[in-house]
Amino acid sequence: MKTELQVPSNLSFLTIVEHWLLSSLEVELGEHIDWPRQSNRLRLVLAEAYSNVIRHAHKDQPHLPVLIRLEIQDRDLALEIWDYGQGYHTEDYNPPTPEAKQESGYGWLIMNRLMDHVDYSLQIDGRNCLKLEANIPEKVQ
Incomplete structure (x- = not known):
């Protein structure tokens, strides 16, 4: 199954984006998934990715x-989350450390910890693409 959604760069659309994602997954994957756990994981990743596009x-x-x-x-x-920004060079990323008490830089860390694979491509047809991949395990009975 493939689907896509185009939304404005406005955080007030975050709830719509989350609902679209989770509804699409539920239609395709049904009840054999641990939805409370998976939806929390995916909502956090999506919120981080979408808000980064809007803020940066x-x-x-x-x-x-x-x-x-x-x-x-x-x-x-x-x-995949596509944007028209200048792009971000992931090789410049330094993970946050507790002693640094920095306020930013946690999004990339969160996405990499919660997803199986994270890739960021700069300037493909004038846009950037953040690709997040994961296997959604079946619910353990």
Whole structure:
């Protein structure tokens, strides 16, 4: 199953984006998933990715759309978040440390810890793509 959603760069659409993602997954995967655990994980990752686009990539440009694509094959999920920003060079990333008491930089860490694979591609047809992949395990009975 493949589906996509295009939304404005506005945090007031976050609830709509989360609902779209979780509803799409429930339709495709049914009741064989531990939804409380998986929905919390996916909502956090999606909120972090979407808010980063709004706060950083599309800063002061709310007219720019955010494209979100979802593909599910069996229980393998691929989520892409596309933006028009300048891009972020992941090789410049330094993970936060407790003693540094820094206020930013946690999003990349969170996404990498909660997903099986995270990839960021700069400037593909004028856009950047954050790709998040995970296997959604079946519910343990």
